[in-house]
Amino acid sequence: MEEFIERILITEEDIQKRVRELGSAITRDYQGTELRVVGVLRGAFIFMADLVRNIRVPLSVDFMSISSYGDECETSGIVRILKDLDKPITGRHVLIVEDIVDTGLTLRHLKEVLSTRGPASLRICALLSKPERRVVQDLRIDYLGFEIPNCFVVGYGLDYAERYRNYPFIFVLRPEYYSDAQREGKGQGG
Numbered sequence: 001m002e003e004f005i006e007r008i009l010i011t012e013e014d015i016q017k018r019v020r021e022l023g024s025a026i027t028r029d030y031q032g033t034e035l036r037v038v039g040v041l042r043g044a045f046i047f048m049a050d051l052v053r054n055i056r057v058p059l060s061v062d063f064m065s066i067s068s069y070g071d072e073c074e075t076s077g078i079v080r081i082l083k084d085l086d087k088p089i090t091g092r093h094v095l096i097v098e099d100i101v102d103t104g105l106t107l108r109h110l111k112e113v114l115s116t117r118g119p120a121s122l123r124i125c126a127l128l129s130k131p132e133r134r135v136v137q138d139l140r141i142d143y144l145g146f147e148i149p150n151c152f153v154v155g156y157g158l159d160y161a162e163r164y165r166n167y168p169f170i171f172v173l174r175p176e177y178y179s180d181a182q183r184e185g186k187g188q189g190g
């Protein structure tokens with residue numbers, strides 16, 4: 001095992017099994033409709049690539065890139081849109097795909113922004129959730145992969161300082177590989 005891995009939290013097999021289950025549930029729920037899958041860059045790109053390959057209704061994809069204001073994000077929940085959607089979502093069934101829900105502020109803001117554009121429906125699919133960290137209590141995650149404890153995780157699209165996205169499992173870094181701020185459990189976005 002690589003020297004920077006403290007422990008593997010979710011194996012590749014478990015992720016793939018869960019992604020298939022999520023794909024089946026989404027396929028069932030959206031039967032007879034057409035879906036617009038919106039990925040939140042960059043963390044969701046690997047999850048979204050696997051997820052859409054397990055969905056069997058007609059769909060198109062689009063992406064948004066956002067950045068939080070670091071610590072301010074925890075109080076204000078304001079996120080900056082770095083890259084907006086390429087296509088309008090008016091009248092569309094939209095599924096937002098996110099890597100991880102931590103405080104929930106990012107997704108609450110994103111949901112507010114997108115709901116003003118008149119989608120036919122707007123749901124959230126997230127791979128991971130840290131319920132202990134939640135600030136937004138009424139955020140509904142319609143499709144969730146796994147609940148995890150309050151620890152900072154990387155792999156399968158999630159990064160620390162842009163690294164480790166390329167590993168096919170979710171893992172915790174050894175403490176010497178990240179700074180004190182990250183160890184508290186909060187990511188730096190993306």
Ligand code: IMP
Nearest residue numbers: 101102103104105106152153187189190
């Ligand atoms: P929230 O607004 O607090 O829910 O933050 C969500 C964002 O924080 C995610 O999209 C990630 O970019 C980042 N994040 C939160 N926890 C982690 C983690 O454990 N690893 C990597 N990124 C994280």
